[in-house]
Amino acid sequence: MLATVRNVWKIEDLRKKILFTLMMFLVFRVGAHITVPGLDPEAVQQLFSSGLFGFVDLISGGALANLSIFALSIGPYITSSIIVNLLMVIIPSWENLAKEGEEGRRKIEKYTRYGTVILAFAQGFATAWGLRNTGAVLNTSFGGLLLIALSFTAGTAVLMWIGDLITQKGIGNGISLIIFANIVSRVPAAAVSLYVAIKMGTLNVFAVIALAILGLVVVAGVVIVQEGQRRIPVQYAKRIVGRKMYGGQATHIPLRVNQAGVIPVIFASSLLMLPQMLTQFVNKPWAQKIAEWFAFGSPLHIVLYIAFINLFAYFYTFMQFNPRDISDNLKKSGGLIPGLRPGRPTADYLYKVVNRLTLVGALFLIAIVLLPLVLSAVFKYNIGLGGNALLIVVGVALETMKEIEAQMAIRHYGGFMR
Template sequence: MLNSFQQAFKVGDLRTKLLFTLGMLLVFRVGAHIPVPGINPEAIQQMLTGQLFGFFDIISGGAFKRFSIFAMSITPYINASIIMQLLKVIIPRLDELSKEGEEGRKVLAQYVRYGTVVLAFIQAIGMSVALGRNGAVSSPGWGTYLIIAISLTAGTAFLMWIGEVITEKGIGNGISLIIFGGIVSRLPSQIHGVSQELAGGIIGYFNIFLFIVLALAIIAAIVAVNEGQRRLPVQYAKRVVGRRLYGGQSTFLPLKVNAAGVIPIIFAMSLMMFPATIGSWMNPASKFNQFLNTYFHFGSIAYNLIYAVLIVFFTYFYVAIIFNPMDVAENIKKYGGFVPGIRPGRPTAEYIDRVLSRLTLAGGFFLAMIAILPNIIIGLTGITSLWFGGTALLIVVGVALDTMKQIESHLLLRSYEGFVK
């Protein structure tokens, strides 16, 4: 990995892409320290002691803790993208646009941008009102709420633009790199917190050693599952076109173990946060809040069990949306291909569906384990300052792998060009 980075900085055009990407990430980190007007920072600090807004602070890289203009980070864009993928299944016109090539994708991308702004403004209004009720707004009123909402929406729109510019002119996926930068930027402050816990005698060196070993084991497992795939053999029959003979080669259809990525965890986390959100609008002494605090608090057995079941369910749900075995089987049949031992058409689709169901079950269990294990590890080691969730860990590892693959592909292409010349 380090060797690839060294070689990348020696190549002129690739070095420009890397420096541009780092410059845009620096702009993101500077904006994370520009505060939104009308907010009481001390009240925000008190609210972050719970788990309700903890996810926003993780994704935003501490911008929510300071309640800067990037406090909502790129979360509305992610929600708009997910909604667009769901709508493509329901609305045939959107599905047709996705199959019309580059022009159709541009139209869908524009719809996602519009949806991002709408969702960001709605979320910002709700957030500002909730903060006002909790005493975090200096002068509550609809005028102040509107200023806060416009500031947060503008920050999200600017982040969306930065992400698209990085994708176009930099290296890697810009939106993913923004989330990656936000998560990684929290590490120095968390490491400082661990050193304070060590100096205060709360933890010992064995706790730190155990934490590092377990964390490295989880990261290795994430890399193995993210790269893992089941390769279904596909044989293409020979065809005579004119005077030439085509086909006859053997290839494979790759089916990923973790085809859904981190989306099922985000869906499940959103649902698990919903009861706490409703409870925050009620009296703290209400029976609903007492029930949540007794049986459904963060990290309890009931919480982790329901969380795991939801992750497995959404894994199946999302894979069913993004992968259609019947379409894949028809494409294989159209080009004269077949799976050895399986008849083309519907039997092939049923075979692919059976294999995919088993892989999805394994991927769902793995995602559930990754989402829950960090909480268990923190309980075993006693280290609370260096917190990492399953979602954050999957994003960091996945983005790092994807970015390194893109750098290596650029280097490989450069090597081939030099060889041809």
């Protein structure tokens, strides 16, 4: 491992990419402590200490509780991505964009960014409007609320820009790494909370050891499932072109167990936070009732969480992997799966396999995100970093390590996962 790290540092281009990424981390972590003008952070501490905004505050790295310019984090971007992906299924012209390669991908990304800015402004203005009742807004005029909304919007736009810069000039996926860094930044606070709980006798040392061992087992499980794949054998027919023979080789289609990664968890968590956020700004009994229904750990919340994770796991998997397209491409290139005829039978087989793998992946995601609820009930202690955070951190770390390994392989160096 140490030799690999030294090799990474020896490669000048890779070293520059890593340093650039770390510099961007520093920029948005500093921004997470710059308070939005026109707000009094102390007046809303009780609102955020209730834990209703836990996941949003987690992926913002504490920026929400600080009411900083990055308080909305990349939440609007995630919501915009959900909407754009749904529209790609509904609108044929948008669906065709996804098949146009790099140019189509850029147009889709452009629509996502436009949607992000619109949603960030709407969410920022709604937040400013709702915060009037808490006494946090120093200037309650329309101009004052507009300034707050524009500040929140600008913060989200800057984060989106930083994410793009990391993707282009740094290492890994910028947006994912922003979420990763924000979650990791909350680890020290969680460690302090754990220490205080031990000192006060709320949690004993044996419980901490049990949690640590269980945590390591869960991390190992996440790595195994994230890296696990089903390999579908493919045989290419021999073709003679001129005096040369082409094809005849055997290969495989790698199908990951968890094809969707952590996207279903992020999407589901973001959607379930919306009712809680909106009802916090309505001072009515019915709004309070809705907030209780959607509270984290409530029966309705758990049922919807499971349903949304399942839904997005299948939705995102089949957005990325279309069995019919794969079957058509195999047919055109002279490839076939042994024992199956090209065309419809191959597509049906791939659909069946992917369907089963997605079910396993979705059940695994559900088990991981619900595990903290079970542990909290057993140990009578609220675990600050939930299963969703663990999935995101491990998933992003694996993807980033793979990219570093790919860069090293080009230069004939060994990687982390030898």
